[in-house]
Amino acid sequence: MVPEHRYGVVVPVKPPAFAKSRLGGLGDRTRRTLAQAFALDTVAAALATEGVATVLAVTDDHLLAAELAELGAQVLPDATTDDMNTSLVQAAVELVRRDAALRPAALCADLPALRADELSRALACAAGDEMSFVADADGIGTTLLVAPDLARFRPSFGAGSREMHLDLGAREIVLDDVPTLRRDVDTPADLAAALELGIGPRTARAAAVLL
Template identity: 45%
Template sequence: MDVAVDLVVPVKELRRAKSRLAPAVADLPGDDVDREQAHRALALALARDTLRAARAAGRVGRLVVVTAEPAGRLGAAGEPRELVPDEGGGLNAAVLRGAAHLYRPGARAVAALQADLPALRPEELDDALARASALFAGGVDAAFVADHDGTGTTLLIAAPGRSLWPRFGPGSARAHARSGAVALDGDWPGLRGDVDTAADLARARALGTGPATSAWSDDHAPVADHAPAPGGY
């Protein structure tokens, strides 16, 4: 499979990440410090599984992570990727910083992938990128994948030679469509399965999450809930 796309993955500083996931740790044993540590560990697990799947996708070329976290915290040693410091300004600023790091004359297509997709499969990402490439061949400048409820965006891709203009945030699917990006239609539950709430986490677990999130769930779920989720990898 030909490499087609360079990828930016912004990873928010763990102490500020995933505030809406607080209910997922609210009933855990221990004190507030323990629950805060569990919350950060969950955000880290989501990012690690996303990066693992992205790196395994055949259509991904360079993988740039924009983050304020130390390099060694995000995954296994030896997993190739480039890190760019997150200097603040929010998610869209981080995406633009990563895209600027990648830019060069004759560059491949550039995409931004959300870092909270623990059930993502490499083949889902490959299929979405292939469909985007087909659209680009027909003159489309940008494409995106909406999240599971159709309002957010999990993946944004700009055609080769075109700038990436992210509009992540509430209502981002509509904002990206209004900017001229084309919504990609595909059966990609893992790619669409961003995790913002406890219900989202349960949905991802039902799909089967990557090893980091599965390990977190095993460590923090009630004993009666320790049966492995179907389709895990």
């Protein structure tokens, strides 16, 4: 199934210096390297996805921003330092200012196993006129949120975001063949599960020290 619309995918990327605190037990250097690799592999997969016209990464890390731009992503800094959902909306405003035909989507940056065909399938199921989303593998968070237009793009990422998005009236996209899209990595056990699915090349290099 191919998406019938063109999407602009906003990817929020917390600076690796602070990101993925629940991987801190692996050592600070490994945590940082993994966080960075997750973001690069996620963005690379999104850029390769049918139906995705633009990937806009939002990060305050200027070195990672340069690497993301080299892959082909557009990059913006966070609009505020303490409210990622506001930053996502600001980024979507800019996305649509640059190309009014794009439908906005938000994709978490911690999906190192993400496959382009799975993201494309999920986007194809997001074609309606309501906000829709894909829950994370635990069924508690959200990995992808899609809106038909800017006015209906109301991200509410954070603890328990699946419930928050349902409360906002968003439709859950339930697919049994998108395991890599749902596999966010917060903990070492999540990383092991992602390795089982098959991870992107940057994460494979970063994780090699653990094997």
